[in-house]
Amino acid sequence: MTLIALAVLAGCGGGTPVREQRARIEVAVLHDGGAHVDLYAVGRLGSDAEVRALAGDIAREMFPGATNIRIRMRKARGVPFARAEMEHVYRTGRKVSLRIDMSGALRRLTARGFQNTAMKLSVPPVPATVRAGGEPSGPRGWRLREGAPAPVVAVEMRPRPVRWCGAMALPVLGALGVALGFFARRRVLALPAAGLAVVTALLAVVLPAGRQGANLGVAGLLHGTALEVAAVAPLVAVPLGLPAGMLLAAVLVRGLTGPATGGTPETRPRDTGVFW
Incomplete structure (x- = not known):
């Protein structure tokens, strides 16, 4: 039932x-x-x-x-x-x-x-x-x-185009760090520069760097393809951090596996750049 x-x-x-x-x-x-x-x-x-x-x-x-x-x-x-x-x-x-x-x-x-x-x-x-x-x-x-x-x-x-200008400082610093890291003659300059490139890459990911291009669009300064390019330009700092990170990793591996220097002063490299 x-x-x-x-x-x-x-x-x-x-x-x-x-x-x-x-x-x-x-x-x-x-x-x-x-x-x-x-x-x-x-x-x-x-x-x-x-x-x-x-x-x-x-x-x-x-x-x-x-x-x-x-x-x-x-x-x-x-x-x-x-x-x-x-x-x-x-x-x-x-x-x-x-x-x-x-x-x-x-x-x-x-x-x-x-x-x-x-x-x-x-x-x-x-x-x-x-x-x-x-x-x-x-x-x-x-x-x-x-x-x-x-x-x-x-x-x-209330768009603030200056924020996009500040975000563009990240890829500029990243490119400068990569250039000094690979071609500077002294580690005291090359290694901090490479570290700066890695930091700027991390900041581009953590901070909303890729979203600052919206300020240019809302303000009416850029349109169409130019606006799309400007929106992704600050994110160029991310791929720039990859070679800098590889350089630091290579230097670290050499320091751990290479022969001990015993505190001897750094010799002048035969070629340009710490990495080479």
Whole structure:
């Protein structure tokens, strides 16, 4: 009788609560003045075409002044979603202000039957302030619920191009350290120089050196390919640290396995460079 009762309940849906229709929106403001809106709602609508249409409507509601809107289906970790890419979302400059009103997006989602939608915002890695309802917003994530007021997000970005100039000091110091390490005639100069190249390589990995190019893009100083090259230029310090590390390792191995010098003064090398 218990099995029959469970079968009847499963067949008619008895005891099964109605699941809330949910979606997820991820908004990314880019450092070149554009943005893209990702809508994760596949499987909750009738077709991919409906998902793309809804993503386009949401993007236009959030950024009414955007141009060149392109919508396509993509996958992330095997999960399909619709991405709306757009340009001219904000005007680049020394100080950027952007306002994102979620009320139109909430209205579109409610009309499609979504009662609860998670929304996440990301901005370029520059000094910025994000406020929702006039108050600073730390997590930069919100819930768009039916019947609840939609947040109005104000973004203020203050790019600092000088930070990119400071990051470019790392590959310059790394190149100088490698050059002195291989071609200086005295170890007292060559070994610290090689160590400096290794330190700059580690700093380029630990510090966000590869993200400082966003300051140039938001400030409107560089665009396109030039901006892409400038963004990765500080990371040149990383490969420069590899030969410097090999030089230090070779000197260490020679010091451990080679003949003892007995405190004798260093003889002048016959060729240029400690390594050779």
